[in-house]
Amino acid sequence: MNKKLLYIPATVLFIGIFPLPIVYYTLLKLVVIAAAAYATYEAFQMDEQSGWMDIWVIVAVLFNPFAPFYFIKALWMIIDFATAILFIVFSRKIR
Secondary structure, eight states: OOGGGGHHHHHHHHHTTSOOOHHHHHHHHHHHHHHHHHHHHHHHHSSSOOSHHHHHHHHHHHTOSSSOOOOOHHHHHHHHHHHHHHHHHHHHHOO
8 A cells, every 4th residue: 555545544634623523523533543554554564663553553542433532622633633743754654
């Protein structure tokens, strides 16, 4: 797969900072969990043990749409922004 695919969840997360309907956030969680699974696979393929796998597992658990976490919107805004940055940084680290 192309590492530029990781820009899709980053974009979805940046848009998720704004107040939107709940349907968008359900879609956001599905996109992020799928991208986190892909990023976990890519981190596993890397030669070095840099902790990226652990980060993506935490992201997948946090954005799990089947057993969701409920935080206030301000905290979700911070989480969305930080996770988007993580996707961008990681996309530059993989081959």
